[in-house]
Amino acid sequence: MTGYLIVSAVLLTCGVVCMASKRNAVGVLMGVELVLNAASVNFVAAAEFGPPAVPVQVATADAIGVGLDGQIAALFVIVLAAAEAAVALAIVLAFFNQHGTADVDAASELRG
Amino acid sequence: MLAAPPAADLALPVEPAEAVESVTLAGWLSDGVGLDGFWALAVAAAVHAFVLLNLFGVLPAVFIWVERKWSARLQDRLGPTRVGGRFGWLQALADGLKLIQKEDLVPDAADGLLFRASLYVPAISVLMAFTLLPFNDRWVAVASDCGLFLILAVLSLEVVGVVLGGYTSGSKWSLLGGMREAAQMVSYEIPLALTALVPVIAAGSLSLREIGVFQAGWMFPNWLVFANPFCAAAFLCYFTVAIAECKRAPFDLAEAESELVAGYFTEYASFRWSMFMLAEYASMFVVSLIATLLFLGGWWTGIAPLDAALTGLNDWRPDVGVEGFGVGGYLANVLFAGVVCLKASLLVTVQVWVRWSLPRLRIDQVMATCLKYLTPIACVLLLGATLWPLGLLATLGRPTVFGSTFSASPSPLGGAIVEQDSALPNGDGEAGEALR
Amino acid sequence: MTGADALFGVFAALACGGALGVAAFRSVARMAFSLVVCLSAVAGLFFLLNAPMVGATQLIVYVGGTVVLLIFGVMLTDAGVGRRMKIGLLETISMTFIAIGLAAALGWTAVGLGRAIPGAPVLDEEGVEIVAATPDTLRPIGLKFLGLGGESGVGFLLPFEIISVHLLVVLIGAAYLARAKRRVDATPETPPEATRETASDGLGEQA
Incomplete structure (x- = not known):
């Protein structure tokens, strides 16, 4: 369990650094993907190792750990990440067509 | 854990009578030779990986030779005749040697690291698919519950290497090839998955092994291609999409030599180029093998008495000094694996035939074929295959046309509860393969 | 050491290495490649965690779909391979501090949590540990x-x-x-x- 949590922590840190330090909008998106993946690693690890959601009476696979709820949460994370990437990329493309660059610092028109 | 002791028996839940006691290579190493658990597992995994790697390496060489001979015949030529005797059967080896000797070029404009790294992605993804393919009901490296889904997943990795390789070559031709590839592969994955689901609905399992076992008996009507009209149509649809997925003509827009020099691998030379070719020919075999397993009866010959005789070999177990090792069973497995490889090779030959017979489409035609025709057709087939058993149940009173030889999709709840207890054991990596 | 531990080491190293690569590389194409390595290794971790379904979804949706989409975006928006966008020195220094702080906090939590939940063995009625034998x-x-x-x-x-x-x-x-x-x-x-x-x-x- 510890190992998986540490991997997840590394992924999250790298993702946050990436989001904050990249000036290319696609790079920022990649940071978001890393953060989401850190979350799903935790979900699946909890599904395997976490305390049982229900008292263990039957020796079935889904009575172990948090059970499959964690895995299902991870599935949702993956699907939503795909949706998020599609929308964000469409915005980036629209921005690129407008300004000719994908530099997030150039998006300052609405600054007060 | 996944790497827990390798599956001792891959015996089937549906055919308990045939569950002859078998011994895995890892089991034999730890019990007979005396290695400890981890090392026995590691050695067994290494042996299996070596076998699969050779299969992965040798098959493309064979198919390249087949393609050269067969295309030559189609064009009224002779093809290779000199190397290795009369039929030029060593031509692929000679080609390989020639390629290795060539200079290893990396263009100045390319991103060196990525240019060198990305060519391994297609090869690795296809090799991973080999570990998931069952060659008969006991020879499968990873017998996963969602085997088909996993294979489609690892095959979809191929596109990443191609796109990155094309993009980082620093050449316009490669870039265009890579972009076409990205658009084409990502679009064609949808009809591929949908058409592959049609036989899955008929068989009621995503495990390729269970689907294969399901098709035992006479060719008609037990093979899934004959299961219902939607399956037959799905087979044609799947095969078309599979050709596109392998980037073969008439869908080879990513490497269209009349427009893009060589598309995404324009800048690659020598052995790096041949890695792409290796992946392409191996993936032709993989999609053909999936088609065989899903539609064409898997490893069964389709002639019930012959299959029964081959299965009967399992009982022939002369003593050869290794406990649990049945010579007859091993022989049967080899023969079944030969049958499935033969069927898949025939499909590869058909792919070659198609390639040298049809003209190449335009890129917009390729995309239109996929999005306007193949995807809707695949959706209709999926829906039809779902409704077919229900319709038959309402009219004929049974889920299939041809009596009770096989049952269409079991009720989800009942099937799940029965199967859950006796679910297939899963090995880690190559370790689950049983050596009989 | 069991096979699972060894494989965990390999996948964890690949995942962390890929993530570091995404954060460290300046060229977007290299970041994309690191992301592919990282996400594939995470899929490997899912397989180790007896979640082949999630792992396969990760591969087909994330690596085969989302990342290809990202690379597509890179191709459409980037002026040339390897063109880098520079960031300032101040930003680099502040990022380093944030990274170290975040990593320390998360690492401490991870170790603490890992101790609290030591992969509680699940026992059946006879007191035998149920290893999730069926993935x-x-x-x-x-x-x-x-x-x-x-x-x-x-x-x-x-x-x-x-x-x-x-x-x-x-x-x-x-x-x-x-x-x-x-x-x-x-x-x-x-x-x-x-x-x-x-x-x-x-x-x-x-x-």
């Missing part, structure tokens, strides 16, 4: 989605449907966003039909 989670997941067979009886059908509708909206929205732009800067010398179709199709399908 076949496909059918249980399906039943869980439908709300059948689970002890709690609460399924995920509603969230599943909401997500489906959400995805449909996203698909249409993304296609619209990418499309409307093209109409605006359609100059007299419009790009040939082929390229336009390729671009919007690749996008629409991905969502």
Whole structure:
């Protein structure tokens, strides 16, 4: 369990650094993907190792750990990440067509 | 854990009578030779990986030779005749040697690291698919519950290497090839998955092994291609999409030599180029093998008495000094694996035939074929295959046309509860393969 | 050391290395490649965690879909391979501090949590540890989605449907966003039909 949590922590840190330090909008998106993946690693690890959601009476696979709820949460994370990437990329493309660059610092028109 | 002791028996839940006691290579190493658990597992995994790697390496060489001979015949030529005797059967080896000797070029404009790294992605993804393919009901490296889904997943990795390789070559031709590839592969994955689901609905399992076992008996009507009209149509649809997925003509827009020099691998030379070719020919075999397993009866010959005789070999177990090792069973497995490889090779030959017979489409035609025709057709087939058993149940009173030889999709709840207890054991990596 | 531990080491190293690469590389193409390595290794971790279904979904949706989409975006927006965008010294220093702080906090929590939940062995009635011998989670997941067979009886059908509708909206929205732009800067010398179709199709399908 510890190992998986540490991997997840590394992924999250790298993702946050990436989001904050990249000036290319696609790079920022990649940071978001890393953060989401850190979350799903935790979900699946909890599904395997976490305390049982229900008292263990039957020796079935889904009575172990948090059970499959964690895995299902991870599935949702993956699907939503795909949706998020599609929308964000469409915005980036629209921005690129407008300004000719994908530099997030150039998006300052609405600054007060 | 996944790497827990390798599956001792891959015996089937549906055919308990045939569950002859078998011994895995890892089991034999730890019990007979005396290695400890981890090392026995590691050695067994290494042996299996070596076998699969050779299969992965040798098959493309064979198919390249087949393609050269067969295309030559189609064009009224002779093809290779000199190397290795009369039929030029060593031509692929000679080609390989020639390629290795060539200079290893990396263009100045390319991103060196990525240019060198990305060519391994297609090869690795296809090799991973080999570990998931069952060659008969006991020879499968990873017998996963969602085997088909996993294979489609690892095959979809191929596109990443191609796109990155094309993009980082620093050449316009490669870039265009890579972009076409990205658009084409990502679009064609949808009809591929949908058409592959049609036989899955008929068989009621995503495990390729269970689907294969399901098709035992006479060719008609037990093979899934004959299961219902939607399956037959799905087979044609799947095969078309599979050709596109392998980037073969008439869908080879990513490497269209009349427009893009060589598309995404324009800048690659020598052995790096041949890695792409290796992946392409191996993936032709993989999609053909999936088609065989899903539609064409898997490893069964389709002639019930012959299959029964081959299965009967399992009982022939002369003593050869290794406990649990049945010579007859091993022989049967080899023969079944030969049958499935033969069927898949025939499909590869058909792919070659198609390639040298049809003209190449335009890129917009390729995309239109996929999005306007193949995807809707695949959706209709999926829906039809779902409704077919229900319709038959309402009219004929049974889920299939041809009596009770096989049952269409079991009720989800009942099937799940029965199967859950006796679910297939899963090995880690190559370790689950049983050596009989 | 068991086989599982060894494999965990390999996958964890690959995942962390890939993540560091994404954060460290300046060239977007290299970042994309590191992301592929990282996400594939995470899929490997999922397989180790007896979640082949999640792992396969990760590969097919994330690596085969989302990342290809990202690379596509890189191709469409980048001026040339390896063009880097510089960031300031101040930003670099502050980022380093944030990274170290975050890593320390998360690492401390991870170790603490790992001690608190030491992978509690699940025992059956006779006191034998149940190792999750069957990684076949496909059918249980399906039943869980439908709300059948689970002890709690609460399924995920509603969230599943909401997500489906959400995805449909996203698909249409993304296609619209990418499309409307093209109409605006359609100059007299419009790009040939082929390229336009390729671009919007690749996008629409991905969502």
